Amino acid sequence: MSAETADTTLSHAAYDSKVEGNIIFTRLDAAINWMRKNSLWPMPMGLACCAIELMATGAARFDISRFGAEVMRFSPRQADVMIVSGTVTYKMALAVRRIWEQMPDPKWCIAMGACASSGGMYRSYAVLQGIDKLLPVDVYISGCPPRPEALLEGLMKLQRIIEGEKPIEEQIAGIREAQG
Amino acid sequence: MSRGTENGTSQGAEAGADASRLRKEFGRTKVREMREFRGEHTVVVKLGALKEVLSHCRMALGYDFLLDVSSVDNMGEDPRFEIVYELATLDDRKHLRLKAPVAEGEEVVSVVDLWKTANWHEREVYDMMGLRFTGHPNLKRILMWEGYPYHPLRKEFPLAGKPSEMPDVAFSGIAPLEGGPFVTSPGSDRVSGEPRAKGES
Numbered sequence: 001m002s003a004e005t006a007d008t009t010l011s012h013a014a015y016d017s018k019v020e021g022n023i024i025f026t027r028l029d030a031a032i033n034w035m036r037k038n039s040l041w042p043m044p045m046g047l048a049c050c051a052i053e054l055m056a057t058g059a060a061r062f063d064i065s066r067f068g069a070e071v072m073r074f075s076p077r078q079a080d081v082m083i084v085s086g087t088v089t090y091k092m093a094l095a096v097r098r099i100w101e102q103m104p105d106p107k108w109c110i111a112m113g114a115c116a117s118s119g120g121m122y123r124s125y126a127v128l129q130g131i132d133k134l135l136p137v138d139v140y141i142s143g144c145p146p147r148p149e150a151l152l153e154g155l156m157k158l159q160r161i162i163e164g165e166k167p168i169e170e171q172i173a174g175i176r177e178a179q180g
Numbered sequence: 181m182s183r184g185t186e187n188g189t190s191q192g193a194e195a196g197a198d199a200s201r202l203r204k205e206f207g208r209t210k211v212r213e214m215r216e217f218r219g220e221h222t223v224v225v226k227l228g229a230l231k232e233v234l235s236h237c238r239m240a241l242g243y244d245f246l247l248d249v250s251s252v253d254n255m256g257e258d259p260r261f262e263i264v265y266e267l268a269t270l271d272d273r274k275h276l277r278l279k280a281p282v283a284e285g286e287e288v289v290s291v292v293d294l295w296k297t298a299n300w301h302e303r304e305v306y307d308m309m310g311l312r313f314t315g316h317p318n319l320k321r322i323l324m325w326e327g328y329p330y331h332p333l334r335k336e337f338p339l340a341g342k343p344s345e346m347p348d349v350a351f352s353g354i355a356p357l358e359g360g361p362f363v364t365s366p367g368s369d370r371v372s373g374e375p376r377a378k379g380e381s
Contacts, residue, residue: 090352091325123355125332125341126324133353 029167036080036106037162038068040155043079043103045096047086050113050145054085057148067155076102081158082135085145087115088128100135108162110154111137114144192219194274198241199223206233222277230280231289234265238294243267243276246291249301251282251309255335259283261311265291282311290316308333325350 042064046054057064064070073079076099088096100109111131114120117140119129131137138161141154166174199221203211210229215222225233237243247266254260261282268275282288290313291298302313303322310331313319320326327346330337340355359377367373 090350091323094348094350119355123340123357123360125330125337125339125352125355127355129353129355 029165033163033165037159039071040067040069040081040108040158040162041071041073041079042069043076043082043099044072044074045082045084045086045099047084047088047092048115050085050116053145053148053151054083054112057151062148062152064152064155067152067159069155076100077104079103080106081108081110083110083112083151084116084131084135085112087120087122088131088134089126090128091126093128093134096131097134108138108158109135110139110141110151110158112141112151112154113146114142117142120144192216192221195221195276198237198274198276201241202233202236205236220275220277222279225278225280227280227282227286227288230263230278231291234267234278234291235294237267237276237278242269243274245270246295246297246301247275249291249298249305251305251311251333253309253333253335259286261309263288263305263311287312287314289314290319292316307331310334328352 044051044054056062058070058072069081076082080103082100082103084096100107109131111117115122115127116131117137119127121144123129128134139154139158141150143150146154165171196216199214202223203214206225206229210226210233211223212226213224215224223233245268247268248264249266250264252262252264254262259281261284263280263282265278266275267278280288288302288311290302292302292315299316299318300322302316303319305311306313306316306319307321307323308331321328324332325346327349329344330342332341338354339361340357341352343354344352362375362377364375365373
């Protein structure tokens with residue numbers, strides 16, 4: 001790189017070497033989305049065998065902390081994403097709903113496995129036929145139970161969703177427009 | 181029960197002797213029938229005499245372990261229901277089954293005072309089949325929620341369930357069976373016994 005080009009780059013770059021450390025200029029919303037997607041704290045709603053796979057995902061071999069989601073919060077008030085892993089019976093459904101409502105916004109939901117997504121093999125009087133009848137689901141993961149890789153794939157999909165989320169003002173404007 | 185093993189045979193022998201003892205003690209009107217199938221002994225008792233027979237089993241014959249209380253719905257027959265007690269001893273020496281027919285609307289006397297474990301077993305029978313127990317200390321549903329309007333193991337109740345609504349407690353809906361349930365049918369012919377859609381959805 002010649003001295004001349006280096007000079008012009010510096011004068012136009014959004015980087016000031018006089019300021020200590022690294023500074024990146026970006027939009028606030030993009031920065032917030034980036035922070036959110038890389039520190040998703042899960043609420044482990046483990047209700048059946050899928051929860052075993054969820055635990056495996058959290059353990060050393062699969063290591064969910066590579067995606068910033070290792071902080072399993074057993075208090076809904078500190079959680080960002082509810083991972084519904086297992087069979088939701090009607091008796092449990094209202095408790096799941098209540099915990100979901102105790103989670104602060106913004107929040108997301110992953111339906112992990114066949115039971116949480118659709119009731120799975122439990123075509124029964126006692127089982128809720130899919131958690132989406134109760135809460136808004138962002139990502140469905142197939143499998144009975146899904147492998148930890150599948151859960152991580154789901155988590156990465158959710159990260160991609162969060163990455164592309166619009167600022168709140170735009171979201172509200174969009175809703176207003178849709179309502180006419 | 182294992183058949184042919186030494187343990188199974190001696191278990192059967194002891195329980196068989198106890199069944200004869202019950203018949204001798206209570207007579208034909210109270211102990212109606214004695215059955216034996218592959219070393220398992222079943223005694224059919226009149227519902228009114230059930231408590232005293234069970235009490236005798238617990239106190240005099242040493243059945244200190246109640247394995248299970250369950251119920252059968254023979255819809256279309258009279259009396260419709262049957263209640264089943266599985267008695268055993270803690271050292272696994274003997275195993276005896278007691279049955280009593282229960283007509284619709286009849287109540288069964290609770291045996292919680294004889295075996296504490298009967299508490300939850302009887303609650304399950306009440307929850308699933310709707311049989312009530314007199315003298316039970318806490319007769320409420322155990323699997324479904326209090327206020328659920330049906331007893332799901334009764335024959336007239338569909339497998340897919342029925343819709344119900346209890347605001348702020350629970351709700352239920354109908355499960356899509358898509359042509360199912362897929363079940364095997366008993367019979368001699370192996371081909372017709374394969375799992376097939378019953379088309380009850």
